[in-house]
Amino acid sequence: MNNNESLRKMVHDARAPLNRISMNAELVKLVLENDMPKQKALEALNKIIANCQQCSEHLQEISDTHAVD
Numbered sequence: 001m002n003n004n005e006s007l008r009k010m011v012h013d014a015r016a017p018l019n020r021i022s023m024n025a026e027l028v029k030l031v032l033e034n035d036m037p038k039q040k041a042l043e044a045l046n047k048i049i050a051n052c053q054q055c056s057e058h059l060q061e062i063s064d065t066h067a068v069d
């Protein structure tokens with residue numbers, strides 16, 4: 001795999017958790033707007049936190065892999 005393909009894969013891997021963060025934020029919004037059980041919002045928020053951490057790890061990997069010395 002060349003550098004461009006490698007970079008594209010790493011960016012894709014970082015973008016995936018961002019999409020899940022967005023979906024879970026929408027879920028929290030729906031829960032709050034519709035008086036749904038608080039537990040649903042807490043579950044979605046925990047997923048948001050986990051996906052933020054995963055995205056951070058992917059971005060660090062991109063940084064480490066493509067650091068200019």
